[in-house]
Amino acid sequence: MTNRQITLTALPQGALGPQHFELGEAPMPEPGEGDVLLRTILMSIDAANRSWMQGATYRDAVQAGDAMPTYAICEVINSRSPRLKAGDIVAAESIWADHVVRPAHKVQKLPPVRPLTHLLSVYGIAGKTAFHGLLQIGKPLAGETIVVSAAAGSVGGYVGQIGKALGCRVVGIAGGAEKCSFVRDELGFDDCVDYRAGGLFKALRAACPDGVDVYFDNVGGAVLETVLGLMNERGRIACCGAISQYDTETPTGPRNLPGVVVVKRLRMEGFIVMDFARDDAKATRALQAWVQAGQIKVFEDVVDGLENAPSALIGLLNGDNKGKRMVRVGPDPQ
Amino acid sequence: MTNRQITLTALPQGALGPQHFELGEAPMPEPGEGDVLLRTILMSIDAANRSWMQGATYRDAVQAGDAMPTYAICEVINSRSPRLKAGDIVAAESIWADHVVRPAHKVQKLPPVRPLTHLLSVYGIAGKTAFHGLLQIGKPLAGETIVVSAAAGSVGGYVGQIGKALGCRVVGIAGGAEKCSFVRDELGFDDCVDYRAGGLFKALRAACPDGVDVYFDNVGGAVLETVLGLMNERGRIACCGAISQYDTETPTGPRNLPGVVVVKRLRMEGFIVMDFARDDAKATRALQAWVQAGQIKVFEDVVDGLENAPSALIGLLNGDNKGKRMVRVGPDPQ
Numbered sequence: 001m002t003n004r005q006i007t008l009t010a011l012p013q014g015a016l017g018p019q020h021f022e023l024g025e026a027p028m029p030e031p032g033e034g035d036v037l038l039r040t041i042l043m044s045i046d047a048a049n050r051s052w053m054q055g056a057t058y059r060d061a062v063q064a065g066d067a068m069p070t071y072a073i074c075e076v077i078n079s080r081s082p083r084l085k086a087g088d089i090v091a092a093e094s095i096w097a098d099h100v101v102r103p104a105h106k107v108q109k110l111p112p113v114r115p116l117t118h119l120l121s122v123y124g125i126a127g128k129t130a131f132h133g134l135l136q137i138g139k140p141l142a143g144e145t146i147v148v149s150a151a152a153g154s155v156g157g158y159v160g161q162i163g164k165a166l167g168c169r170v171v172g173i174a175g176g177a178e179k180c181s182f183v184r185d186e187l188g189f190d191d192c193v194d195y196r197a198g199g200l201f202k203a204l205r206a207a208c209p210d211g212v213d214v215y216f217d218n219v220g221g222a223v224l225e226t227v228l229g230l231m232n233e234r235g236r237i238a239c240c241g242a243i244s245q246y247d248t249e250t251p252t253g254p255r256n257l258p259g260v261v262v263v264k265r266l267r268m269e270g271f272i273v274m275d276f277a278r279d280d281a282k283a284t285r286a287l288q289a290w291v292q293a294g295q296i297k298v299f300e301d302v303v304d305g306l307e308n309a310p311s312a313l314i315g316l317l318n319g320d321n322k323g324k325r326m327v328r329v330g331p332d333p334q
Numbered sequence: 335m336t337n338r339q340i341t342l343t344a345l346p347q348g349a350l351g352p353q354h355f356e357l358g359e360a361p362m363p364e365p366g367e368g369d370v371l372l373r374t375i376l377m378s379i380d381a382a383n384r385s386w387m388q389g390a391t392y393r394d395a396v397q398a399g400d401a402m403p404t405y406a407i408c409e410v411i412n413s414r415s416p417r418l419k420a421g422d423i424v425a426a427e428s429i430w431a432d433h434v435v436r437p438a439h440k441v442q443k444l445p446p447v448r449p450l451t452h453l454l455s456v457y458g459i460a461g462k463t464a465f466h467g468l469l470q471i472g473k474p475l476a477g478e479t480i481v482v483s484a485a486a487g488s489v490g491g492y493v494g495q496i497g498k499a500l501g502c503r504v505v506g507i508a509g510g511a512e513k514c515s516f517v518r519d520e521l522g523f524d525d526c527v528d529y530r531a532g533g534l535f536k537a538l539r540a541a542c543p544d545g546v547d548v549y550f551d552n553v554g555g556a557v558l559e560t561v562l563g564l565m566n567e568r569g570r571i572a573c574c575g576a577i578s579q580y581d582t583e584t585p586t587g588p589r590n591l592p593g594v595v596v597v598k599r600l601r602m603e604g605f606i607v608m609d610f611a612r613d614d615a616k617a618t619r620a621l622q623a624w625v626q627a628g629q630i631k632v633f634e635d636v637v638d639g640l641e642n643a644p645s646a647l648i649g650l651l652n653g654d655n656k657g658k659r660m661v662r663v664g665p666d667p668q
């Protein structure tokens with residue numbers, strides 16, 4: 001039995017491309033005492049994957065020659081630990097591969113949610129990132145205006161829908177007229193502005209007649225600079241990501257920082273979803289309630305086949321996904 | 335009787351210079367019902383004065399042709415309000431002038447502290463800005479490392495001394511070897527790094543072997559970018575000012591923002607001293623206790639003469655003050 005896996009062959013200088021990856025075969029890994037052998041079902045594709053190539057973050061940097069790391073949903077197919085048994089569904093810090101071995105105590109058994117895709121989207125990283133970042137850092141109140149960038153993306157779409165459920169005015173920023181229509185018509189935002197159309201400041205000012213109280217930033221760069229100019233005093237910026245800055249050699253900082261932060265007394269705070277793990281049960285309960293009430297719709301963007309993971313990530317960095325992107329490596333269990 | 339006042343004749347494009355100001359004479363202003371006539375004793379000279387020329391902030395922008403605004407300590411010399419009487423010492427949002435008229439309810443009667451200069455330095459804007467920004471935003475704990483820029487300046491010097499009183503390691507950043515010696519030897523910081531000497535990142539890393547937990551930022555720009563690179567996870571940045579960005583046509587943003595804020599889960603928050611006015615009594619009590627215990631030394635930089643206010647402000651923007659800069663317009667009352 002062999003096992004396919006994808007290696008990052010070189011660290012990108014500038015834009016990530018297919019030439020940075022290689023699909024290879026290796027022997028099936030063998031679980032040692034206390035380990036589990038996992039079959040990969042779904043792999044999460046995130047902008048953060050690219051940032052891991054820029055140096056150590058909240059995890060070690062990815063190096064040339066490493067198997068590409070990922071967050072994955074897997075089935076236990078062989079357990080040498082009393083903690084887990086064959087057939088269990090788990091989440092794991094894994095790699096782009098058909099099979100991996102992990103210490104049983106390092107994987108997390110998941111509840112019996114179906115479809116499993118929901119464990120990566122609304123009840124997974126995407127939904128929880130949106131929930132925690134918006135509520136714990138953005139702290140919006142009904143009647144306030146929330147702006148979210150990458151609004152058609154996995155996290156942004158939930159941020160806006162949660163904001164609507166809380167009684168806020170919600171304005172998205174997305175790339176292209178088609179995505180903006182999706183954000184308005186399918187996700188139910190009050191408005192969505194196309195950052196590629198030019199004139200972002202004016203368009204956003206028109207869409208936010210009362211200014212911006214909460215900005216959920218997924219992109220950084222020029223869009224962040226523009227939104228900062230529209231923030232109300234005491235506004236909150238949840239710094240979730242900086243996708244505009246990951247795939248470039250020449251990052252640019254918002255020129256109005258920190259001046260505008262001082263003058264408007266803004267709060268900017270970075271977070272990652274694991275920081276709020278102690279509140280995950282609250283997040284799941286609230287998200288389930290909103291889904292059941294029809295206030296949150298689930299949008300997923302599933303790419304089939306391990307071999308398509310590189311193009312799925314490259315495409316995500318170019319903004320071609322709508323909803324949570326993931327790669328299906330194998331079928332859900334019967 | 336005439337009254338001298340200084341007008342901003344043109345908004346600066348780039349560096350502020352003496353050509354932007356004009357000293358003129360006007361008739362003595364007359365207080366109406368409910369007003370007080372004030373004699374200016376001391377005028378606070380702050381980097382923020384320059385930022386007011388860049389547009390509306392927490393106050394209206396200064397326009398060409400306006401008398402230059404200032405925060406001032408004044409004596410009431412004629413009162414047409416029951417709230418105040420001649421001889422009272424007050425703080426006022428005023429202008430660069432010998433005399434002004436203000437509504438009595440818009441000025442603040444001050445306690446009988448002598449010398450009056452202390453009401454602008456340790457017990458005034460400088461000390462309170464340092465106290466509130468450090469404690470309420472920086473939230474340092476004993477054993478943590480605090481970095482403060484413009485460390486020889488009015489606010490920075492108190493930030494460091496308060497940090498030492500709280501049991502922290504305190505490292506300053508200042509311009510030039512002489513100022514760095516002053517910060518170390520007179521103000522008692524653990525170390526001080528000269529940003530003009532080059533190699534700021536390495537020098538600061540050596541001075542902060544355990545990284546940086548709290549950064550009190552008075553300058554923005556390249557120094558902010560450098561310190562961000564040394565912040566520990568969950569670090570706090572109190573955004574107090576951006577002096578490097580006020581006197582220029584080409585502001586530059588920290589290129590590592592917001593990426594580093596996300597990855598390290600930093601919190602950046604802007605404030606102005608008035609935001610914490612409800613806690614001013616606490617600040618004064620604590621500062622008095624530290625002054626009495628010898629843990630805080632008071633350094634003041636008093637320039638004599640209304641006519642020297644422009645050069646006092648221009649010099650401050652070029653970093654030539656040590657301690658709180660102010661202009662003495664008239665003597666303390668007998």
